[in-house]
Structure formats: C-alpha cells, structure tokens
Amino acid sequence: MIYTITFNPALDYVITVDHFQQGLVNRVCEEHIFCGGKGINxxxxxxxxxxxxEALGFVAGFTGDEIVRRAKSEYDIKTDFIKVEKGMSRINVxxxxxxxxxxxxxxxQITDEDVEKLFKKLDTLKExxxxxxxxxxxKCISPRIYEEILERLQDKGILFVVDATGQLxxxxxxxxxxxIKPNNHEIEEIFxxxxxxxxxLVKYANKLQEMGARNVxxxxxxxxxLLVDENGNTHRLGVCKGTVKNSVGAGDSMVAGFVAGYLNNGDYDEALALxxxxxxATAFSYSLAKRDFIDECLAQLKGE
Structure with missing residues (x-):
C-alpha cells in the first residue's frame, strides 16, 4: 500500500484577474477551488x-471537512486525516x-497528542x-518530524520517498x-x-547518495x-512539449509518476519517463493531469 502525508493541506482558491492593480478593486474573471497539498496531489x-x-495528515474546521470531501469526490482517493481541534485548515489564494x-x-494548531495519533497510524505500515x-x-510541529518518522519506521522494509527542501x-x-526529488536550485542551496x-548535477547527486539517498x-x-539511480546509472530526459498553464502540482505529479513507474516493473528508465x-501533463493543464493526457505526454517522450 502507498501512503502519503500532507501536514498542512489547504483549499486552494485559484483566481484569474486581468492585469491586477495593487490598491484598486480588481474583478475576478475565472475562479476554481481545489483541495491542495503535496501529498494529496x-x-x-x-x-x-x-x-x-491513503492520504494521511491533519485537518481542522469547516475547511478541513471540505478538503476531505473534495479529496474523495474529485480525486476518489482514500483519506484518514486526523481532525485537529484548534484552528482551521488553510485557504490559499x-x-x-x-x-x-x-x-x-x-x-x-497541531498538538503533541495529534502527532502521536499520526505515529500510531504509521506504526501499522508493513514491509x-x-x-x-x-x-x-x-511551525507548530517539531522541525525533526520527518527524521522522527523515518527513524521510527526504518527497520520495517518501507520505501521512503521524500520531497522536501533544505535541512528538512x-x-x-x-x-x-x-x-528524493530536489531541483537544481535546491541542490545549489544545500551545497x-x-x-x-x-x-x-551528477557530481552533487552522487554526494547526496553518499549522504544516504538511494535514488536522486x-x-x-x-x-x-535527471536521475542518478542506486546502481550508479545516470538517466536523462528532456521535457514534453506544450504550453505551461499551471505550476502547481507538477513536481508532485512527477513524484507520483516515478513511484508508479517503478512499481510497474522496477525499471528506472520507465519510472523517469512516467x-x-x-x-x-499537469504543467500543461489547469489542474492535476488526467490519465489520457499523461499517456499522450508519455508517448511524446518515447517518440511514438
């Protein structure tokens, strides 16, 4: 089973304004609401x-209820979020x-008791x-939370995928x-x-592997x-051709595609392509990509 964690999900209120002017009344000409969060994506x-x-994490208030509802109705994904008592889940504009x-x-406001509930859910994961x-x-959660989770589960034979920045x-x-999935700018900041x-790129990907990462x-x-895999092989791919419409969720989509591609047959070329x-496909869509468009982009990459 695959589990994702979104510590701070949100309702994303995405609006389009023609020629926004600061300090004046601006009229929205297009609007959409999505349940947002990297793990949900x-x-x-x-x-x-x-x-x-199964999407895990924390939600609160009426916005949290709506995030869960939309995750199920729009994406048909299973959720098991912990309902937090204080505050409300974010609205991001x-x-x-x-x-x-x-x-x-x-x-x-996520408490230590809330975090312990998450730990107990994670304890049920298996090899x-x-x-x-x-x-x-x-900010209300320990900055070591990622480390604490991996340390707690490290001997269970679980595949950990981490898409984070900097010291995290x-x-x-x-x-x-x-x-791990850093971009080139994040690697520059780390080193x-x-x-x-x-x-x-290959040199510093290798350094990240020396520090412990299996695949970069x-x-x-x-x-x-670019992928440097755990066998020491370097894989390189260009981009799909299209018009960028949306920068939100493209990186998360890449992570999901890589995981699915690897689980399909364990082939790193296929994982990178998918x-x-x-x-x-997500970058060229106004929301998260759909399967038909993903298949189109995949065929384009393969020259089919």
Missing part, C-alpha cells in the same frame, strides 16, 4: 495511474495575472509499503530514503555551489529531468 495522480493510496501571486493561510513525505511542515531533506538522508553543467531525481523545469510525463 501525489495520491490523486497515483489514482489516475491505477494505484490506490493563488492569483494568475500578469504575474502569479500566492497568499497562503496559517493552518491549525513493502511506500510512504511519501512531501512539502513543508507547520538533508536530515533524513541518514535513513536511506528510496527517492552552496553554482551548478553549470550536467556533470555538476532532479527536476530541471524547462530542461527536463514521472516526467506526469509532471508535464
């Missing part, structure tokens, strides 16, 4: 690819205009399960996650370097993706 794409998963602007809400940890964590990512490497060539998947935005296709 991963679960949604996995469902499109035929893989069941994402405005598309001449520039993209985001305003993110605060989120609920062969996949656990996807993605995104930032609320670095600190889990000692627990040998199956997959305080400037990456200028593909050889530089690097997203390069318009330049495609991950890249999923990321591209």
């Amino acid at each position: 991963v679960s949604a794409i996995l469902k499109e690819l035929g893989y069941e998963s 994402k405005m598309r205009s001449d520039e993209e602007t985001e305003i993110n809400g605060m989120g609920p 062969g399960d996949v656990l996807v940890l993605s995104g930032s964590i609320p 990512l670095v600190n889990v490497l000692a627990y040998h996650p199956f997959l 305080n370097v400037k990456l200028e060539t593909e050889e530089d 998947l690097i997203s390069l935005a318009g330049d495609g993706s 991950g890249t296709a999923c990321g591209g």
Whole structure:
C-alpha cells in the first residue's frame, strides 16, 4: 500500500484577474477551488495511474471537512486525516495575472497528542509499503518530524520517498530514503555551489547518495529531468512539449509518476519517463493531469 502525508493541506482558491492593480478593486474573471497539498496531489495522480493510496495528515474546521470531501469526490482517493481541534485548515489564494501571486493561510494548531495519533497510524505500515513525505511542515510541529518518522519506521522494509527542501531533506538522508526529488536550485542551496553543467548535477547527486539517498531525481523545469539511480546509472530526459498553464502540482505529479513507474516493473528508465510525463501533463493543464493526457505526454517522450 502507498501512503502519503500532507501536514498542512489547504483549499486552494485559484483566481484569474486581468492585469491586477495593487490598491484598486480588481474583478475576478475565472475562479476554481481545489483541495491542495503535496501529498494529496501525489495520491490523486497515483489514482489516475491505477494505484490506490491513503492520504494521511491533519485537518481542522469547516475547511478541513471540505478538503476531505473534495479529496474523495474529485480525486476518489482514500483519506484518514486526523481532525485537529484548534484552528482551521488553510485557504490559499493563488492569483494568475500578469504575474502569479500566492497568499497562503496559517493552518491549525497541531498538538503533541495529534502527532502521536499520526505515529500510531504509521506504526501499522508493513514491509513493502511506500510512504511519501512531501512539502513543508507547520511551525507548530517539531522541525525533526520527518527524521522522527523515518527513524521510527526504518527497520520495517518501507520505501521512503521524500520531497522536501533544505535541512528538512538533508536530515533524513541518514535513513536511506528510496527517492528524493530536489531541483537544481535546491541542490545549489544545500551545497552552496553554482551548478553549470550536467556533470555538476551528477557530481552533487552522487554526494547526496553518499549522504544516504538511494535514488536522486532532479527536476530541471524547462530542461527536463535527471536521475542518478542506486546502481550508479545516470538517466536523462528532456521535457514534453506544450504550453505551461499551471505550476502547481507538477513536481508532485512527477513524484507520483516515478513511484508508479517503478512499481510497474522496477525499471528506472520507465519510472523517469512516467514521472516526467506526469509532471508535464499537469504543467500543461489547469489542474492535476488526467490519465489520457499523461499517456499522450508519455508517448511524446518515447517518440511514438
């Protein structure tokens, strides 16, 4: 079974405003509401690819109830979120205009007791399960929460997938996650370097492996993706061709596609291709990608 964790999910209120002007009344010309959160996004794409998963995390208030409702009605994914008593789940405003602007809400107050409930759920995971940890964590939770989870479960034969940044990512490497997905800029920040060539990318991916990561998947935005696998092989792919409509969820889609591709047959070339296709399909859609479009992007990458 695949499990995803979203520590701070949200309702994403996505609006389009023609030529936004600060300080004036602006009229919305298009609006959509989605249940947001990196783990939820991963679960949604996995469902499109035929893989069941269970979305875990924390929700609160009427917004939390709506997140759960939409996760089930829009994405048909199984959820087992912990209902937190204090506060409410976030509403994030994402405005598309001449520039993209985001305003993110605060989120609920998660207590030690709430975290312990999550730990007890995770204790039921067994060998062969996949656990996807993605995104930032609320300030009310220990900054070591990722480490604590991997340390608690490290001897159970679980495949850990971590999509995080900075020290949050670095600190889990000692627990040998199956997959990490930094982008080139995040690697530059971790090592305080400037990456200028593909050889530089491979060099620092190898350093991340020396620190404990098994597979390092690097997203390069318009330049495609690169994978250094646990067998020491380097895999490189370009991007799908299309018009970018949406930057939200593309990285999560890549993670989901890679996991599904690997679970299909254990082939890293196939995993990278499906991950890249999923990321591209979401980037070229106004919401998370659908299976038909993913298949189109995959065929394009394979030259079919």
